[in-house]
Amino acid sequence: MSTPKRSSTGSRGDGASVTGTFRCEHAGCIAPPFQTQYLLNSHANVHSINRPHFCHVPGCPRGEKGRGFKRKNEMIRHGLVHDSPGYVCPFCPDREHKYPRPDNLQRHVRVHHQDKSKDDPQLREVLAQRPEGGSRGRRRRVGG
Template sequence: MPDGNINIAPTQPPPSGITMDMAYKCDNPGCNAPLFQTQYLLSSHKNVHSSTRNYYCEVPSCPRSIGGKGFKRKNEMIRHGLVHNSPGYVCPFCEDREHKYPRPDNLQRHVRVHHVDKDQNDAALRAVLAQRTEGVGAGKQRRRRTNAHGSMSS
């Protein structure tokens, strides 16, 4: 139940299935984020308004290392580590083959923007994206969900 520090916005409808007495609103001035279902989600959101950065890259020369910009969230720092640890994903459609993207999603965005005629399921692109790094996240497999019939789906 919301405490006295949380403002409830009576003019904004709560998310589906949530009643007004269960909704949490960010009280940061000017914030127009939708209501949050839990105090935890509100607390996590409030991080966007903070200037505190408690997570830093371990590479001393990196602008995001201690004394530099850093990160607000640990998962952002871990993802950033791929910039230093990834062998790079090279676009199979570019002629120069010199630019390497540190993360697969960076390459996918590049293809979407610069190679609009290419299909995201192109065999050459899939082959490049199938590379695994030895660093963070190596060997991880996607969590599989069980569908309504009890069989596995990805």
């Protein structure tokens, strides 16, 4: 892999100019420049064959003896497969479709139940459930 290059210009999103964005120099990569070296390094994993992050649940095919993950955040998201109560499709007969993450259920409904609205009360009720143990999303800073 070639050495990452630092670009001299960029945009912060508020119209202000930003200097020092980092570009991926991997052949054929079309990723936009990254604002930090850390983000570029994280991105570089997509070009690697290494999968250094593994699920810690015994017997999981994504464990150390199986196929791990290139990125830590992917491994953490995968953990929902084991921790989630399951999001059951309210529109399928016999409730046979169960998904570990709410976005998986939303995609299923979009593809297989095109006549249903994303705001359908039955779907909203299922999506409102939360896994035990609190929030699994981004951490929020407490206090001011």
